[in-house]
Amino acid sequence: MRIYVPIDAAARALGSDAVADAVAREAAKRGIEITLIRNGSRGMVWLEPLVEIVTDLGRMGFGPMTPADVPALFDAPEHHPKALGLTEELPWMVRQTRLTFARVGVIDPLSLAEYELHHGLKGLRRALTMTGAEIVKEVTDSGLRGRGGAGFPTGIKWKTVHDAPEGQKYIVCNADEGDSATFADRMLMEGDPFTLIEGMAIAGLAVGATRGYVYTRSEYPDAVAQMTRAIEVARKEGVLGASVLGSGRAFDMEVRVGAGAYVCGEETSLLNSLEGKRGVVRAKPPLPALQGFLGKPTVVNNVISLASVPVIMERGAAFYRDYGIGRSHGTMALQIAGNVKYGGLFETAFGLTLGEIVNDIGGGTATGRPVKAVQVGGPLGAYFPPALFDTPFGYEEFAAKDGLIGHAGVCIFDDSADMLSQARFAMEFCAIESCGKCTPCRLGAVRGVETIDRIARGDSSAIPLLTDLCNTMKAGSLCALGGFTPYPVMSSLTHFPDDFARAKEAAE
Known part of the structure; x- marks a missing residue:
């Protein structure tokens, strides 16, 4: 009997460890032999902890589960009060196009054998038959753009590093993921770490880099643990090291953990932190693609960008490019x-x-x-x-x-949200998280909070001042933190003027 209980951090926060323990105890009590697999999350957080049992028809889901719900799993699962049916046939799953996350929640995250059974390493093996320039062209032709936020064409970045003079080059994975309401990087690292390893290895082959780093935050201990273990497995099985899959071409990697400063999600701040320096923004040029980690040519890509590469290399650029719009x-x-x-x-x-x-x-x-x-x-x-x-x-x-x-x-x-308060939160967030490198961000955010507080007290004459301040921050900030903070503020002013008018009415 094969039973899956997620080890994903969100599922654990909702009690999956206790459910897994209850499954093991109940099976032992009944003398039933089981294989308990701690998989990644399927992504349906409202159903976590989601337990799955392998049946003749497929994997049947049950959730959200508690330890008290476990004994009934061993009686008549199909009549369990929390039975959901076949997981793959749930509406949330049926409507998706899972390419990057095809294996997350499906396999044992640390089983390289299972990874290969589900098309893992096919992209890497194909890449090993190609030149670096051919790999770069395949990624360029796919239309893949940076999934970390900027949307910059991945192939162009790789070509810049590929064309840089021969010598030491690096692949750096930006797994800092500091945005609120984001968890895809964490989910993939916890649920399918070999996909990221394979993507980074392909990137290394493409540009001539022999070393890679996954930079993540200390708030992600589960992801750090999973990635570290997966790298050890990959190295032991010859996927990483001096001869990738016996090809004679080298690539190895490791995990580095930062303290969790939001600004370290910006690539140059990340590189400073990776070098052991204070996480502050670097002026550009030079670009990291030419002078990045330790002054060497460096590819800096987000987790999802790199994890999308294996399916592109396996199925071809045209397959991937045909999804999407524009x-x-x-x-x-x-x-x-x-x-x-x-x-x-x-x-x-x-x-x-x-x-x-x-x-x-x-x-x-x-x-x-x-x-x-x-x-x-x-x-x-x-x-x-x-x-x-x-x-x-x-x-x-x-x-x-x-x-x-x-x-x-x-x-x-x-409709209970107050958008003036949300605008203030955005400015305050920037004021707290600013690295202090550039004046528009360092001072603009502080003045922005003060200006929004004036508006909240009923001073509508401060609204034009706030608009001017936002435009200055957009134009003059060195990184996305100061440059994009005006977006939530200005959209609040534009789309929800009543919330700002109410502040004036309340003051009067």
């Missing part, structure tokens, strides 16, 4: 959170409208109240009202509405 190719791992009925990870091709994501997939608010605003792109993303719910989920489509996709975090608010 210049947004492939799939995106939507992370739906906030005041929402069905929160979790949903991988789909670009092109769904924001309204479909919020109301259809997410099921609207958890409170049952009307949706007032949706913030896409983390704490620096714009607030979109329902009037903009027809916006297709794509890089250019969101930019045209003064928004950004970012890391695809989708945070939902009902």
Whole structure:
């Protein structure tokens, strides 16, 4: 009897360890031999802990489970009060296009044998038959863009590093994931770490790098542990090391842990931290692709960007490019959170409208109240009202509405939210997290909080001042922190003016 209980951090926070212990005890008590597998999460957070049992028909899901629900699993599972049916046939799963997350929740995350049974290492083996330039062209032709927020074409970045003079080069994975309402990087590292390892190895082969680093935050202890163990397994099995899969071409990697400063999600701050320096933004040029880690040519990509590479190399650039809309190719791992009925990870091709994501997939608010605003792109993303719910989920489509996709975090608010308070939160967040390198961010955020407080006290004359300040921050900040903080502030002013007017009325 094979039973799956997630080891994902969200599932553990909801009690999956206690459920796993209860499963083991109940099986021993009844003398039933089981294979207990701690898998990743399927992404349906509202059903966690989600237990799955392998049946003749497939894997049957049960959730959300508690230890008290476990004994009935061993009686008549099909009549269990929390039986959900076959997991793969649940509406949340059927509607997805799982490419990057195809194995997450399906396999034992630390079993390389299971990984290979589910198409793992096919992309790497193909890459080993190609030159670096051919690999770079394949990734370029796929249309893959950086999934960490900027949406920069991955192939162009790789080509810059590939074309740099011969010598030591590096692959750095940005797994800092500091945006609110984002958890895709963590879920993948915990649920399918070999995909990231394979993607980084392919990147190394492409550009001539022999060393890689996964930079993540101390708040992700489970992801750190899983990645570290997976790297050890990969090294032992010859996937990493002096001769990748016996090819004679070298690539090895390790995990580095930062303290969790938000600004270290910006690539140059990350590189400073990785070198043991204070996490502050570097001026550009030089670009990290030419002078990055330790002054050497460096590819810096997000987890999902690198984890998307194996399927591109396995199935070809055209297969991946044919998903999506416009210049947004492939799939995106939507992370739906906030005041929402069905929160979790949903991988789909670009092109769904924001309204479909919020109301259809997410099921609207958890409170049952009307949706007032949706913030896409983390704490620096714009607030979109329902009037903009027809916006297709794509890089250019969101930019045209003064928004950004970012890391695809989708945070939902009902009509009780006060958008003036949300604007203040964005400014205060920037003031706290600023590294202090550039004046528009360091001083602008502090003055921004003060200006919003003036508006909250009823001083509507401060609104033009806030607008000017936001424009200055957008134009003059060195990194996304100061440059994008105006997005939530200005969208609050633009789309929710009544919340600012009420502050004046209350003061009077």
